[in-house]
Amino acid sequence: MLHKTAAALRSWLHHHFLDRKMATSLGVAILGFLAIGMSYLTVLVDSKLSIGIVVGVGGILTFLLCIVYPFIGFYLTYVISLFLSLPMRLLSNDAIIPTGLIPEYLSYLALLGVITRQEYKKEITSKFWSHAITIWTMILLAYFLLQVVNPSMNSKIGWFNFFRKQVSFAAFYYMSYCFFNSKKAIQTFMKFWIILTTIEALYACKQQWIGLFGFEHRWLMSDPERVALFINGGFIRRFGLLSDPASAGILYASSCVLILALALQAKNTRDRLLYYFLTIIHFMASSYSGTRTATLMIVASIVFYCVLTLYERRTLIVSGVFAFMFTALMVAPVYDNMVINRLRSTFEGSKDPSALVRDLNRKLVQPYVYSHPIGGGLMTAGVVGQRYNPGHYLSLIPPDSAYMATMMEQGPIGLAFLLIFYFVILRTGIRYFYRVRDPDNKALYVANLVSVFSWMVAQFSQLAIGQYPGVLYFYSALAIFLKLHLYDSANADANNQHEP
Structure with missing residues (x-):
């Protein structure tokens, strides 16, 4: 009897919730009761309670969605990572909201769906x-795992947070390799990434052309240190939706050179014009951020592109046009334009006071590095060192560079590992770029190559690779390097010839 009752109950639930999807009189009644209940809780009890319920239900649905449809979790991670700083700006307070954990958890949920x-x-x-x-x-x-026993590190919490992030990045690389199971999948991802970064770049342009929203202005002016960082000589550095102008400028610059490479490789006139238009949008957003690293990224990446494609006639034309535009930018008699002056300051070298400070910091830290081959421990340098390892010698010295931070925290051994890793990445991309024959594949290879190279250049003056959403793209690009050549038309023809 009990068995028959349970079977009847399951059949009833299946009919109303799965087959009819609540489109029954009972379903309407349940939803109406929930709506009335939520209204009661919001007005008569506490609005926070109803918000918590909505967030909880949304979280559960997202949890299930990422596992059942992992590709949705993959792309949702990118989208959400663009809005991580928005809650703090809307609240206009100094409370630290751990929104950075959201992309991490979504990555693990999508990974769970992939491996099943x-x-x-x-x-x-x-x-x-x-x-x-x-x-x-x-x-x-x-x-990184072995660094847990580094005797110079005072706290294991900083090490755990760093290691946890690196594991999530490796998981994203694994997922990207799984999802890019066809040429069309890679092309879809590239279109998605360009659309996502264009939305962000347009938002930065809106901030420059129209101004900041009220909540953004209140958030900016609420902290004197933030004002000093974001405003230079009366020029407000635009930051889009990201956490700071430096992160925003690096993202715009990397996308700028990626789209420019696609424009130069495009065969269709309409596509070429569209790519050139998007390149201009990203370049303007990059210049509005006032990030000198972004300017250096664009210049270095264009030179890198010219070296890769020196055998093409159009590369000679591009080189000449770029040299003319760069010279005009540096010598044109424009002195009252803050954006142009900020771009020019990138190439002042030792005349720049901040460059002199960085040189002094490098000299200051060298004796410590020479005596610590595995470094002072993860998360011990600069501001993060003051948070996780207060009193540590390295916490008093700002690294101002990912390579310097690696040298300080991981020692010469860690820096050597990182540089070898970057060498392997570039070698793989360059190797397959010259081997593939399909023009579309060559365009995708060279575009991602110059973009990934630009992130490596940014590491010289910023802690670039590690910020969302750029770090997600970086590891997805590694998967593209490994998979794209498998879908080359030349390889397909060779495989067909061997078939009986």
Whole structure:
């Protein structure tokens, strides 16, 4: 009797909730009761309670969605990572909201969905595990794990937070490799990334052309240190939706060179004009951020592109046009334009006071680095060092560079591992760029190559690779380097010739 009752109940629930999807009189009654209940809780009890219920239900639905449809979790991670700073600006207070954990959790949920789906698991073969990029990713993770026993590190909390992030990035690299199971999947991702960064760049342009929203202005002026960082000589550095102008400028610059490379490689006139228009949008957003690192990224990446494609006639034309525009920018008699003056300051070298301070910091830290081959420990340098390892010698010295931070925290051994990792990445991308024959694939390879190279250049003066959403793209680009050549038309023709 009990068995029949349970079966009838399951059948009833299945009919109302799954088959009819609440489109029954009972379903309407339940939803109406929930709406009335939420209104009661909001007005008569506490508005925070109803908000908590909505957030909780939304979280549960997102949790299930990412597991059942992991590709949604993959793309949702990108979208949400663009809005991580928005809650703090809306609240206009100094409370630290751990929004950075959201992309991390979504990545793990999507990973759980990937490893439980056979269609994605079959993508992971010995080619993935034996590739140099994967091997060096694992070597770096192993080295970070060993840092837990670094005797110079006072706190394990900072180490755990750093290591946890690196594991989530490696998981994203793994997922990207699984999702990019066709040329169309890679092209879809590239379109998505360009649209996402264009939305962010347009928002920065809106801040420059129209001004900040009221909540953004209140948030900016609420902290004197933030004012000093965001405003230089009366010029407000635009930051878009991201946490600060430096992170925003680096993102715009990397996307600018990616889209420019696609424009130069485009065969269709309409596509070429569209890419050039988007390049201008990203370049303007980059210049409005006032980030000199972004200017250096664009210049270095264009030179890198010219070296990669020196055999093309159009590269000579691009080189001449770029040299003329760069010279005009540097010598044109424009003195009252704050944006142009900020761009010019990138190439002042030692005349820039901040560059002199960085040189002094490097000299100051050298004796410590020479005596600590594995560094002072993760999260011990600069501001993060003051938070997690107060009193540590390195916490008094701001690194101002990812390479310097690596040298300080991980020692010469860690820096050597990182540089080898970057070398392997560039070698892989360059190798397959010259091997593929499909023009579309060559365009995607060179575009992602110059973009990834620009992130490496940014590491010289900023802690660039590690900020959302750029770090997600960086690891997805590594998967593109490994997978795109498999879908080349030349490889497909070769495979067809061997078929009986």
